[in-house]
Amino acid sequence: MLIDHLKKTDHRALTKWKHYFQIYEREMNRFLNKPISFLEIGVFKGGSIPMWKDYFPKGSSLTFIDIDPACKDLEIEGTQVRIGNQADPDFLAALAQEFGPFDLILDDGSHISQHQIKSFENLWPHLKNGGLYMVEDCHTSYWPGFGGGYRNEASFIEYGKRLIDTMHSWYTDQDDLFPFQPMAKELNSVRFFDSIVAIEKLIKTEPPASLYSENGQTRVSRKALEVRGRVSIFAGKDGTQPPEKK
Template sequence: MSDSWAVLAPLLQAATAGRDLLGETIRWLTPRAVTARVLAEVGEHDVRLDLTFDGTTTSHLATGSEVVVALDLADAVRGLYGTDERPWPSLAVTTPDRELDERGPSGWFSDRKGIARSVQELLSALRPAKPDLGELAVEFGSDKWGDLHWYTQHYERHFARLRTEAVRVLEIGIGGYRDPDRGGGSLRMWQRYFPRGLVLGLDIAQKNVTGPRIATVQGDQSDAAFLDRLGRERGPFDVVIDDGSHLNDHVRTSFHALFPHVRPGGLYVVEDLQTAYWPSWGGHPLGGTGTSTGMLKSFVDGLNRAEVGDPRGERSYLDRNISGISFHHNIAFVEKGMNAEEGGPAFLRTLF
């Protein structure tokens, strides 16, 4: 289990609040981590990036160019993960002026424009535009778009309001199955989609997926006690996504164990509901009681429980805390929120 989660949380908060970063925590987002992220955007680049921290400067993007962009590591981190659009407080660009001088005024100016373009490309990588989820799914190799499923359009619709929040996301199913070095596509996708988010992946297999604001944990989604512990230690979560075994029993167990650890206003997502109709996965062609869709469909009745029996009578925890459900092809979104409206008057029920 990665223990970077606890350390990254205060760092991220400090970065996004624009406060000074503490020396101890910023060590976790090292020049190497920042550079890896920038390299993923620009690839090999002919501008050198120097990151300075605690009076020490390290060069990481060096490809022989004499153009050097110097930044304080704290400002680079704010650019990558913060929300403010302030100019770079520590930016310094050094250009090979002497060489340019020798080319005379026209050569000097045209070369400077080329340099400006390259420098800007690098700085843009440090402050990335917000790509959509389909683009990110393709970039990071998640199967949530195109490869088997077309889910990202639905995710966009439900997650848009959370995008700039400092969300905690838990996804069951990291991907790559038994291979510790494969998978992690969707964790990276969420990490990029939520610029201030912390992303935790759970898988039954041991996984080596790492990255800034990404942590992993090994465990079985059919173990309710383990999931409850995980929720207490790492929750509450703004978003839980079940993309694990897709066995109907597992989906139901995970939902009941983890839904209490979803924050009010948060979402619990269940993917691959097609297995609810496949007997070898514990499903049934009618998607009845005992299947994952059977469980989800029962929440519709819970939403309207106040309309039967005593309008102010007892409602279960799920009746009281599910405020909405959306179904799309093979995927459902359960909204956590107060469902406390009273039912209609008794006389209306027997009018006809």
């Protein structure tokens, strides 16, 4: 188990909340079958570098970034550390060019909402189809000193909640209020844990459809989305129509 790594730490201190280990196992399990491209924002004393190296399959590309130039010395064999600001789009573009696209991105950097959003928006296009973007220590979204505060629209938690709306923007009846958001085509799930938001990318090549199956015959219906453009006319129902009787 990942938490067993704590028995193996050396002078390079590792700092993570205890309950994260369970979330990591649950979310990252599916990245253990073949080498992946991983990016962690935030190095500090370097303790997570050997942990992730041990955890992910041999041959994975493991990239770490930090704003502190001293972190460069914490690089170990088979990993790469780059120095830069997680809120700097040029730095992130160069990073993605060098090491992307990524399967898994973990933001454990400044924990300032504005930075978390900047990194997310600049790195999301460099996340692979099927990839996962995790932002941790999101409790800072409730701290004014980190650009947060309860229901502060500018916080990352509130940003994450809006991604839930984006994911469902296929379905809304209220085009004036909330038009279709193209990012809905890429969002498969937005999962909220205590202090961690995990956003999963899965590119949809066609709009959502409902299935109606009877006597072994299955019909695919997009009526709910097609009848008035994408706007549902079925207020509250799932839009499925039974097959016409012959």
